[in-house]
Amino acid sequence: MCRTDQSVPEPGEGQDVDATDAVFTSLLEDSAEELYEQAPCGYLSTLMDGTIAKINTTLLEWLGLERSQVVGRMRFTDLLTVGGKLYHETHFAPLLQMKGEVSGIALDIKTAGKQRMPVLVTSKVKTSEDGDPLLIRTTVFDARDRRAYETELLRGRQAAEEARRQSEADRARLQEALAVLQQSLLPAELPAVPGMEAASYYHTASPDLLGGDFYDLFPLDAHRWAFFLGDVCGKGPQAAAVTSLARYTLRAAALHNTNPVNALTTLNTVLHDRYTSGEGRYCTAIFGVLQPDDGHVEVHLASGGHPSALIQRADGSSDYLHTPGGMLIGVLPKATFTAARARLLPGDTLLLYTDGLTEARTGPDRTLYGDEALRTFTTTQPAQGPQALITALTGLLASFGDGLDDDTALLALGPTPLATPGVTT
Known part of the structure; x- marks a missing residue:
């Protein structure tokens, strides 16, 4: 083995063991002191x-x-x-x-x-x-790097919190604007009709989206009143545009021709011509005319693809005023609409609704509520007029919870209810 004179001899090679231990101890002490310092x-x-x-x-x-x-x-x-x-x-x-x-x-x-x-x-x-x-x-x-990291983390958290607050504020402003716009598509309040009572309710499924349900009640002349209720396909600004167009088209059409079938035919022509070149837009609707008479109200209505109106009778029975065969409005250039007539006596109520009500999901198996369940519910309610029925249906809608995932419009019309014996108002 070749080594210089400065190398440390191994034990047994010209140096005793004690001397070698002293050298290594010195090296370890120097190393420990250096590591410490x-x-x-x-x-x-x-x-x-x-x-x-x-x-x-x-x-x-x-x-x-x-x-x-x-x-x-x-x-x-x-x-x-x-x-x-x-x-x-x-x-x-x-x-x-x-x-x-x-x-x-x-x-x-x-x-x-x-x-x-x-x-x-x-x-x-x-x-x-x-x-x-x-x-x-x-x-x-x-801990300077850690403090800098914590500071940056805190800054990021504060920025995220500020962004969240801003987002919530923006969402609140958006919901307020949408609510105002939604209300502009509905009558602020229903007019007073001599000899009749009218009531309505609108449920918004999402405050972040404009709904497509609409209704209205307005005079045609001194003796007749027009009403309609409909449902535009879709949600959002596009649906709102169709809703506005449908509402004002039906109002204008009724002033020129009070026949319900003619009013829906006019709406069909307007929607089809307006949207035929782009994404198709359509709706369902019931349009009708009321003529209060001596102690009763004559109803003449027509339906275009809409759920049938329901009549709650004063004797406690309830049944649908069927309008089969009415086609969707705005899909085809020529559409067929079905008309029907009815007479409402004191205590009777005509109910119009959109399909958010009957298509609500109920129970643990999330089954559709359905037409028959609505008829049964109406039959169980006291025949106390439109406002009483709307109040009962409002409670029903609330009971559906998250099973009610679509906008729902309700409109109830009928002769002024007879006073209950022994009850003063």
């Missing part, structure tokens, strides 16, 4: 009163102090900011006294430039063999 974290040892007895170079460089300024002259708390001292006295020191060790406590130390430096501190009490406390060994970790 130049460690990537700060180290210090203090007496039990906090006086600093030993401190490594790393921590001195962070503080910008000389060893002679610190050892035996300063206490650990002298290295802390005012807030750090307060936290040390109220939390850190009591925990260390109770447990003998604390780990990862966030504090701030003061550097020579009077700057705050965030650190994480771990301290442990070293005891004698008899259990008596001798000194406190403390490790100080640089």
